[in-house]
Each structure stands twice: as C-alpha cells, then as structure tokens.
Amino acid sequence: MSIGHTLLGLLESGPRHGYDLKRAFDERFGHDRPLAYGQVYSTMARLLKNGLVEVDGIEPGGGPERKRYAITDAGITDVDAWLRQPEKPEPYLQTTLYTKVVLALLTGRPAADLLDTQRAEHLRLMRELTRRKKSGDLADQLICDHALFHLEADLRWLELTAARLDQLAKAVTS
Amino acid sequence: MTAAAEPLLQATALRKSYGRTPALDGADLTVRAGEVVAVMGPSGSGKSTLLHCLAGIVQADSGRVCYRGRDLTAMSDAERSALRRTDFGFVFQFGQLVPELTCLENVAMPARLAGTRRRAAEAQAAEWLARLEVGEIAGKRPGEVSGGQGQRVAVARALVGSPRVVFADEPTGALDSLNGERVMRLLTDAAHDTGAAVVLVTHEPRVAAYSDREIVVRDGKSRDLEQVS
Amino acid sequence: MSAPHEPFAGSDTTSGARDREPQPDLRTWARDLALGARFAVSGREGWTRTALTAVGVAMGVALLLLAAAAPAMLHTRDRKETDRTPSVTATLQHPTPGSLLVADANTEYHGRDITGVLLRPEGPAPERPPGVEQLPGPGRMVVSPALRKLLAASPLLRERIPYRITGTIEPAGLLGPAELYFYAGDSRLTAGDADNGGNADRATGFGRGSSPEVLGPVFDLLLVMVLVVLLLPVAIFVGTAVRLGGERRDRRLAALRLVGADIRTTRRIAAGEALLGALLGLALGSLFFLVGRHLAPHVTIRDISAYPSDLRPGTGLAVLIAVAVPAASVAVTLLSLRGTVVEPLGVVRQGVGRPRRLWWRLLLPAVGLALLAPLFGKAQGTGHINQYQVAAGAVLMLFGVTAVLPWIVEAVVGRLRGGPVAWQLATRRLQLSSNAAARMVSGVTVAVAGAIALQMLFQSVNGEFVTSTGADVSRAQVHVSTRITDGAQTAADVRRLKATRGAAEVFGYTQSEATQGGASKLKDTADAAYLPVVVGDCATLRQLARITRCTPTSTFVVPPPGDFGDDLARYARPGMRIDLNPPEGSGYTGTPRLWTVPAGTPTVAGRTDPAGDKEWGIFAAPQALDAARLRAPNAQIMVALAPKQPDAIEYVRNTAAGFGIGTYVYELSNTHAKSQYTQLRRGLFAGATLTMALIGASLLVTMLEQLRERRKLLAVLVAFGTKRSALAWSVLWQTAVPVVLGLLLAVGGGTALGAALLAMVGHPFRTDWPEVGLLSLVGAGVVFAVTLVSLPPLWRMMRPDGLRTE
Ligand SMILES: Nc1ncnc2c1ncn2[C@@H]1O[C@H](COP(=O)(O)OP(=O)(O)OP(=O)(O)O)[C@@H](O)[C@H]1O
Numbered sequence A: 001m002s003i004g005h006t007l008l009g010l011l012e013s014g015p016r017h018g019y020d021l022k023r024a025f026d027e028r029f030g031h032d033r034p035l036a037y038g039q040v041y042s043t044m045a046r047l048l049k050n051g052l053v054e055v056d057g058i059e060p061g062g063g064p065e066r067k068r069y070a071i072t073d074a075g076i077t078d079v080d081a082w083l084r085q086p087e088k089p090e091p092y093l094q095t096t097l098y099t100k101v102v103l104a105l106l107t108g109r110p111a112a113d114l115l116d117t118q119r120a121e122h123l124r125l126m127r128e129l130t131r132r133k134k135s136g137d138l139a140d141q142l143i144c145d146h147a148l149f150h151l152e153a154d155l156r157w158l159e160l161t162a163a164r165l166d167q168l169a170k171a172v173t174s
Numbered sequence B: 001m002t003a004a005a006e007p008l009l010q011a012t013a014l015r016k017s018y019g020r021t022p023a024l025d026g027a028d029l030t031v032r033a034g035e036v037v038a039v040m041g042p043s044g045s046g047k048s049t050l051l052h053c054l055a056g057i058v059q060a061d062s063g064r065v066c067y068r069g070r071d072l073t074a075m076s077d078a079e080r081s082a083l084r085r086t087d088f089g090f091v092f093q094f095g096q097l098v099p100e101l102t103c104l105e106n107v108a109m110p111a112r113l114a115g116t117r118r119r120a121a122e123a124q125a126a127e128w129l130a131r132l133e134v135g136e137i138a139g140k141r142p143g144e145v146s147g148g149q150g151q152r153v154a155v156a157r158a159l160v161g162s163p164r165v166v167f168a169d170e171p172t173g174a175l176d177s178l179n180g181e182r183v184m185r186l187l188t189d190a191a192h193d194t195g196a197a198v199v200l201v202t203h204e205p206r207v208a209a210y211s212d213r214e215i216v217v218r219d220g221k222s223r224d225l226e227q228v229s
Numbered sequence C: 001m002s003a004p005h006e007p008f009a010g011s012d013t014t015s016g017a018r019d020r021e022p023q024p025d026l027r028t029w030a031r032d033l034a035l036g037a038r039f040a041v042s043g044r045e046g047w048t049r050t051a052l053t054a055v056g057v058a059m060g061v062a063l064l065l066l067a068a069a070a071p072a073m074l075h076t077r078d079r080k081e082t083d084r085t086p087s088v089t090a091t092l093q094h095p096t097p098g099s100l101l102v103a104d105a106n107t108e109y110h111g112r113d114i115t116g117v118l119l120r121p122e123g124p125a126p127e128r129p130p131g132v133e134q135l136p137g138p139g140r141m142v143v144s145p146a147l148r149k150l151l152a153a154s155p156l157l158r159e160r161i162p163y164r165i166t167g168t169i170e171p172a173g174l175l176g177p178a179e180l181y182f183y184a185g186d187s188r189l190t191a192g193d194a195d196n197g198g199n200a201d202r203a204t205g206f207g208r209g210s211s212p213e214v215l216g217p218v219f220d221l222l223l224v225m226v227l228v229v230l231l232l233p234v235a236i237f238v239g240t241a242v243r244l245g246g247e248r249r250d251r252r253l254a255a256l257r258l259v260g261a262d263i264r265t266t267r268r269i270a271a272g273e274a275l276l277g278a279l280l281g282l283a284l285g286s287l288f289f290l291v292g293r294h295l296a297p298h299v300t301i302r303d304i305s306a307y308p309s310d311l312r313p314g315t316g317l318a319v320l321i322a323v324a325v326p327a328a329s330v331a332v333t334l335l336s337l338r339g340t341v342v343e344p345l346g347v348v349r350q351g352v353g354r355p356r357r358l359w360w361r362l363l364l365p366a367v368g369l370a371l372l373a374p375l376f377g378k379a380q381g382t383g384h385i386n387q388y389q390v391a392a393g394a395v396l397m398l399f400g401v402t403a404v405l406p407w408i409v410e411a412v413v414g415r416l417r418g419g420p421v422a423w424q425l426a427t428r429r430l431q432l433s434s435n436a437a438a439r440m441v442s443g444v445t446v447a448v449a450g451a452i453a454l455q456m457l458f459q460s461v462n463g464e465f466v467t468s469t470g471a472d473v474s475r476a477q478v479h480v481s482t483r484i485t486d487g488a489q490t491a492a493d494v495r496r497l498k499a500t501r502g503a504a505e506v507f508g509y510t511q512s513e514a515t516q517g518g519a520s521k522l523k524d525t526a527d528a529a530y531l532p533v534v535v536g537d538c539a540t541l542r543q544l545a546r547i548t549r550c551t552p553t554s555t556f557v558v559p560p561p562g563d564f565g566d567d568l569a570r571y572a573r574p575g576m577r578i579d580l581n582p583p584e585g586s587g588y589t590g591t592p593r594l595w596t597v598p599a600g601t602p603t604v605a606g607r608t609d610p611a612g613d614k615e616w617g618i619f620a621a622p623q624a625l626d627a628a629r630l631r632a633p634n635a636q637i638m639v640a641l642a643p644k645q646p647d648a649i650e651y652v653r654n655t656a657a658g659f660g661i662g663t664y665v666y667e668l669s670n671t672h673a674k675s676q677y678t679q680l681r682r683g684l685f686a687g688a689t690l691t692m693a694l695i696g697a698s699l700l701v702t703m704l705e706q707l708r709e710r711r712k713l714l715a716v717l718v719a720f721g722t723k724r725s726a727l728a729w730s731v732l733w734q735t736a737v738p739v740v741l742g743l744l745l746a747v748g749g750g751t752a753l754g755a756a757l758l759a760m761v762g763h764p765f766r767t768d769w770p771e772v773g774l775l776s777l778v779g780a781g782v783v784f785a786v787t788l789v790s791l792p793p794l795w796r797m798m799r800p801d802g803l804r805t806e
C-alpha cells in the first residue's frame, strides 16, 4: 500500500498539518497499525521534493510539526493515476483497495469505476489461471486453484463493496 | 477468438418491465461467434431477463435483438421456436429437463422436434451423454440422478443440436465447486469444439473465469468491463 | 453427431432453411401424439394421472351410455307394457277358442305395487301373455322372481295371494327384475256379459294396450330440462377430468417449448396426452357400463329396475359417444392451453397471468336467454315447443354459470388477504390458481343451478299434473270398494273388517241405483230416471250427509251437488214409488221391484265422504230398505286404521282380499299425480342421485390430484414446522371459498333460468327459498364430505420425504 498516495489523497480535501494528516490516516486506515510520526514526516519530505505537495504555511511556534501542507496539481494528477491503476491482483489486497476506494469517495472520484477496473483485472488473471489449470498437471491445477480461490474471495469483496458504495460514501464523508 | 469478428447476437437498448418493476433499463450486449461471455451482477439486477430477451423467450418492451442480422423481436412464435430448436441451446440452474422422460430422451428431444427419427436422435444423444461423462445414466429419469449429473445432461441437451449460441443461466448454481467446474469445463470445451458461443449468467467468479469476456449488469443497465479499462 | 458449423459459414439462406418449421405432416402428428401418450404413461406420476383421468372420463362415459340407453329402455318398457295388457273388447260377446276372462287383482304391500292378473281361459287354446310358458290352472299362479322372493319372506302377503306357485314369469313379460307381478288362474271369474254380476272382462289375448296419457308441452319442457340438468354436470365432469394434472403438464410443455417446440407442437403433444386418457376412459367407461348393466337387476332406484338386455344404447348414440368423448377431451385440452399459452419460461418462473375478461363469459348466458325468450308464454295448453331450442338455451345459461365462475373466483380471491396462517395459505394458493379451484366446483355449481331451476319449474307446474283428491285422511285412511252380488253382503264384509286387526272404525254402505216407478212401461229406457240408492247404518250415513236424527228405519233424500238434473226431485219425493230394478242397456228386463219412499223423508245436505266423493240420492238405514233387494250392488267401505297397529293396512288388505274378485283397496291420500309425471319425478331423483355421486367422485379425484401436485410444497411447509392442522384447514378453506362463491352463483343462475322457464309456461315468478337453501346445502355437503375424505391422503403426503421430487 502506498502511504504517500494515501496522504496525498487526504490532502485533496484541503491543506493540513502533519499531525492532522496522521490523525486522519489513523482514523480511516490505521485500525491495526497506526502511522508513526516519523513516517509522516519522511513521506511528506519526499513528496515535497517531488513537487507533489507544497508548504501552505507555518504556524507560529516553530518546529517541523507546525508545517501545513497543500497538494499541488501534479500531486492531484498523481493520485488520479494511482487510483485508476488496477492493483496487480494478489492475495490480501484489501487494505490497498479499501484505501483507494475511501480516497476516491473522499475526493469525489468515481469509486465504482475503480472497483470495476480492479474487477476486470482480477478476472483477467483468473482466466489466465483457469487456462493454465486446464492444460496443466494435477500439481499445477492445485496451485492454480489455490490462487483462484483467493482471487475469487477478493473479487467477491469487490462485488460486495461495489454493492455498498452508497453506504460507504455516507460513512466516509460524514 | 478473433476480436474483430462480426457480432452474432447483438442487443441494443433493451428495456423490459414487469408491471412497475423495471428489469432491464437500456441494456446492450454483443456476442461474437464462438466466444464465451460471462454476465455477472447483483441479484435482481436483470441478468436472467437479459438472457431471456437475448434468446427470444421473453419479448422486450423496446430495443432490438439482432441474431445474424435478423431482428428477433419481429419474429413470429414459430420462427423463434425454430431458432430455439436449431440455433440455441439452454442450460438453467435446474428444472429444465422434462421429468417424465429419461435422460437420453431428454437429450434427444430437440432433434426429434426438428424432425429427426427417434433412433438417429437417440444415437446422437447417447454420444453426447458419453462425451459429458454421464453415459451410464442414460436410462434414468431426471428425478433419479444427482444435480451434477442432471446438469451435465442439460449441457448435453443444449449442445446436441450444434447450436450457435448456448444460453446458460447459473448452470452451476446448485453444484459444489468441483462439480460446477467440471460442468463448466465440459460446457466450454464442447462449445469451443462446436464453435458455439456461450452466454453465461453466473454469480461465481471462478465460473466466470471460464469466459472470454465479462459483462456486468447493475440495475438493468449493462456494462462491458473490457471497455472500462 | 452433426458436424459443428463454422462460425461464419452460415449465410442467411441456409439460416432460413434451418428456421423453417417442418411441415406438420402425418409423421409429425404421429410423433407428437405419441410423445404426448408417452407422457401420459411415464412414471408412477404419469400413470396415476392418466388413471385418474381415465376413471373420470369412464364414469362420464358410463353415465352417458346409461342416458343413451334410457330412451331405448323406456321404449322397451312401453312396448312390454303394451304387449302384456289384455286386449279387452266390448264387442266380443261370445267365447272363442282363444279368449279368456281377465280381472285385475292389484294390491300393494309395504308401499310396493304388486300387479296381479286373474285369468280363466274360455276355450281350448287360450292366448298367453308374454313371458308365461303355461297358463296357470285354477288356484295356481305364475309369479315374477321378485314376487316369489317377497312371498317367501312375507307370510302376511302370502295369506293375501294364496295361489299355488307353478311357474315364473320370464323377463319378456316384465318391465324390470324388481317388478312384482303375477298371473293367477281363478275359476270364479264370470264374464261381464253374463246376466248381472259378471266380474271379469273378456279378452281376445294380450298386446293391445291403451295409448298413454297425453301430457303436452309442459311435460316436454320438463323432460328436456331433466335431461339437461342431469347430463350437463357429466359433460363438465368429463371436461374437468381431462384437465387433471394441468399445472404439471404446463410445466412439462414449457420445458419442451424451451428446446424449441412451437405452440402448435405443444398443442399436439397435449392433445396426444389427453387423447390417451380419454381413450382409456372410453374403454373403461364401456366396461363400467357393461358390468353395471349386469348388476342392474340388483339395483332398484325409486321403484325403477331394468334388465341388462333392456339397457342397450342405440347404435347411433353409442357411436356418437365413442367419437364425441375423445374429441371433446382433446378440444377441452386445446381450449385450456389457449388460456394458459405455455411459455418457455414456465420452467423457470411461475407468474400470474393477465386477468380474465368478463364479457364473453356473460355472452353465454345472454345468448341462452335470447334463445329462451321467444318461447316465453308458448309452453302452455296444447302448444308445441322446440325442444332443441329449449335444450340449447338452458345448456347455454347453465354453461354461462360455469364460465362466469372462474372470473368471480379470481375477482373475489384477488381481494382476500391477511388472516391466520391457514387462511393466508389458502387465499394465496387460490390467487395463484383460481382456475383450478373454479374448475373443481363448477360441476357442483351447474348441478345445483340446474336443480334450482328445475325445482322452481316442478313446483310451479305441479298443479297441472297433481290433482287434489279432496280426501279427508283424518276420518278414514283406507277405502275398500267391492263388487257384491247381494246387498246383504256389505254388512257381512263390514263385520269381517271390524274384526280385523288394525281397523279402528269401519263405515260401509251398499250402493246401487233405482229408477222411477213406471219405468217398466217406458218405450225408451233411455228416458228412465237415474236415482242412486245408498243403504247403510246411521254412523255410515252420517259420514255421507248432514244428518242429525237417525234411527234404523230412517230415510233421507240427499240432493246432488251442482247440476245433475232434477230426476231426484221429480221421482224421489216422499210417498212416491220407485223401481229398484233399473233398466240396463237397451231394454227393461225382469220384473219391477217397487219400493215407496217413506212419507216424511227429510231432504238433507250431502257431505264429502272420507274418500273425497260426494254421494247423493236416496239414503236409507238398513231396516228402511233391505239391501238384498238392490240390483247390481257394490259395497263401499271406509276404514279408519288403528294408529298404533303396525301393518294395519296390510291386515285390512288381507281381509278385503277375501271379499272376492273386483275388490279394490285404496290408501287414501290428499293428492293424485299423473303416473308419467310421477315417473319423471322419480327418474329425476334417480338421476340426480347418480349425478351427485359422480360429482362427488370427480371432486375427490380432482382434489387428490391437486394435493399431489402440491406434495413438495406441503412437504416444505411441514419441514419448517407448519402445523398439520393448519394445513388441513388451509385445504378446507381452499375448497370452502370457491364452493361458497359457486353456490351463490348457482342460486343466481338457477333462479334466472327458473324464472325463464316459468315465463315459458306462463306462470308467475316464485321461489321456494328453503328448498333452494336445501339444494345448496346438498351441494356444499358433497364438497365437504369429499374434503374430509381427502384428508387422510393429505396426512400421508405431508411426510417430509415428499421433499425430493423433480
Ligand atoms: N416474471 C416476473 N414478474 C415480475 N417481476 C419479475 C419477473 N421476472 C423478473 N422480475 C423482476 O425483474 C428484476 C430482474 O430480475 P432477473 O431475474 O432478471 O434478475 P437476476 O439478475 O437474474 O437475479 P438473480 O441473480 O437473483 O437471478 C427483478 O427485480 C425481478 O423482481
């Protein structure tokens, strides 16, 4: 999962302090693993260097934690590209996908498209595996089946999420 | 499959309501010869209705269904029946076999309806049953065989007349995954061999993975996923 | 396996060829019919359904054959009746070698009529009645088998008919096996042409019966209606029977539609299926009929019995039935398919079709009424009615009732909701298949509607066929009339009756006639006065006239009621002499027996006697006029029975039988019905009993069929814990709702038809609501009885193992 893209996405709704960013991230995505401050600052530094964010202002009182960041146009384009890009289908994708969906919802992008794209990608791989399974020996078949079942679970999750997008949008934006 | 193949079956802007319930709300679908198209989507979204409209079993309220250049919606019942007999095959979740007839007779039925003599039709049917690995239950009635066997009989019946399109509505819905996949494999392989296109409605991604292409139906509208990305 | 086609090879022309439907030639027909027949016999399910259909059709066919045999049977009965009636001629003055003397000795025993004919051959080669091998000699008799049995079992009756049995009457001489009939030889018979007191008629033989009573257009109307009302439910039943298993069939045909059978093919398949059931039914029905015919001798419905050999349907009618029943069954099947166009999707989903339309359903009764309307007022007096028009009109009106029924059931049931589980299950089920429910009760509906109409007609025209006798059964219940040779015999007879067990009071008088005193000198005896004479004791005379004072020497003059001339006033005044030897026939014979009407004889008003007659003339107590002086007297005796004595009337009859030939015993009753009308009524009841039984049977069959079709659903409901009692109730409700609707409709339709019929005979509209209620109750009763009978199978079906069915 790309923390940089996530933070960028969070910034799309308006400039924030680093501390705010961490809180917003933890609240939405950090259920099992809160973000360390250091990670926020190093990421923001990288983004700043790449011109994807800019410093919007510094609160008086000094110290690095007082910087307020804002997203640049380049940053928005970058988030866009990231969201559009289907993830390589592999097991345990849901954290990334979830993050993407929430960000899309937060930033008013078509989350359904995102899901459909991902879904097509998943199915593409599943077809591939199915083809391989058809021609392979038993070991191949079993290995492919394992992958297929995992992919199926993800795909199911995608379907479920798609069906509940409205609900999720309400929860996220409230 | 050749991507550029001209469409075999093409539905445009199909609308269909049951009373005040809209089941289809401007659905499109194109099936090219020999390809397997999966139709997925939430329950109640209109998948089955779309399939029935495509096969000419249900008349859409508006929109066109073109099969090889002819408009299905403008055909008479006799013409559509003839199409079902000669060009289409059907596999449903269950219940499409005639319970009174043996499996063999069920499979022989389309040919017999098309005028083939009983012996010839049954010989052909027996061959198909064997091919679908259920030759041994030929003499049993559908009530006496397992769901998976029955489904294979249904597949045999759908394919026996060398149709150009096989419509399958959740053909594996009542089967476990192993049996479901076996049925799917037999169906797609046989369809591939005979050059038949398959329109496959399913909820199961692993079943859909046997397709070449996927269409998602939501709220009566279709969406071709190939065109999204 | 045909070669897989290459995706792009098919041009439009080949595709056209592929699409062309095979011409429905003979082979296609044969194939589809055979396929249908195959469905009819495949599996237990198929067999059961076909068997049920066959049994249903069979019962209909059997009843139709019976109905077809009825005209021939009636004709045979008529002919037999004519053949055995003695041909009595007034012209035959002298015995011939073949002539015989005959007198009837009819009696009744426990309400059953016994016909007796007394015979006495006059020559060496007497004629024989049909069915009698050898004429019984004096004191012997030949009897019908039924009478032989009855006599053997009833000593009381044997006492009355004491002749020695020497033979049996063959079927040729009997209307039916249950008939009680005997011919007895009796040497006491004397020819009526003998001087004074002959007690028998001279017959040249047997076989020239009198023509039946002429009954007119009202009778024709009744006859037509009875036939319509009895046969229509049968027709409807046959229609219902061939539609058994309709839901399953629809599903099966839908499955075939899915694999490309077009509508015409499905029709042919369905026809094949129905045809097999109908043909089996036809065969079975003929068998039922033949077997039933052999059982006929053991069955007596309301006094009517028949010989197997007499129950022979006309060839034309039999052929018609053999062709029409299968044809009708196929037609009904095709019609029902038209209603539920079998769509391929029937396999996948069951939906509610479009609502029914009312107009054509109302058209049927409207056309029926239009057919009847021109006949209003026509079926009166000696007019003539077109029986076919009546039949068609009535059939259409009754058919309209069954046509409207499904619409009403659907309309009403569609509005029902809520309620307890059983009610909800029932109403929802009815909503889904109101058709089947309506069909189930349509037979009952038509039967009840027809019965109501017929009952109205019968009630209204009763007066034309049933006449009041004016008898007063509170004063006496039996009337014995006997021919006597000597007036003094009356007193003896009365004494014997008084000594009889069961006779409480006996009034007897001697009846004869007299003429004016100078009659012997008249040139033309036609001018002789007619003066009735009655001799009886005071108690008896009081029954006949309003007498206050009476002694054993009293005499009275009772003027005739109405306009009987003034002979009595002219010649029977006190003090005048009258002649007790009136002339008979052409001239005066014998010597005058003069008697003077005593001076002071009062004139008193007459009184209706217990038998409903009004005697008049000269009434005398025994000591005023010696009854022995009367010429050609007869005795009239009224008997009041002891209410507590069982078989009282039989004892009276036994005693009366000893009075000799020419004695008749009548049980007094208030009304008298013309015999053919009575037969028609009896026939109606007999037929209605059969029809109701048939309807009950058909209901049971349909009900079981419906239960079987729902076996899986029932199993599911039981599996998730629905109480069995709730299911039973739901079945009951499912029947009750359509039955109530059907009966309401029947009352409406029946009353309308009844009103039309009344208009035809020109009677005012009148209904007997209690009777209507009773008829409806009978209909409802049949349905509920059937429902109860179907509960045990329901119980068995509700085992959860019903779940596994395809
Ligand atoms: N015969 C019918 N009468 C009334 N409504 C119907 C009928 N058939 C379908 N519908 C309605 O049309 C809509 C689409 O139904 P359809 O069967 O096409 O859905 P589906 O996508 O196949 O669902 P599932 O995946 O559950 O099979 C649903 O809302 C359904 O209620």
Ligand SMILES: [Mg+2]
Pocket (backbone or CB within 6 Å): B047, B048, B049, B169
């Ligand atoms: Mg569906």
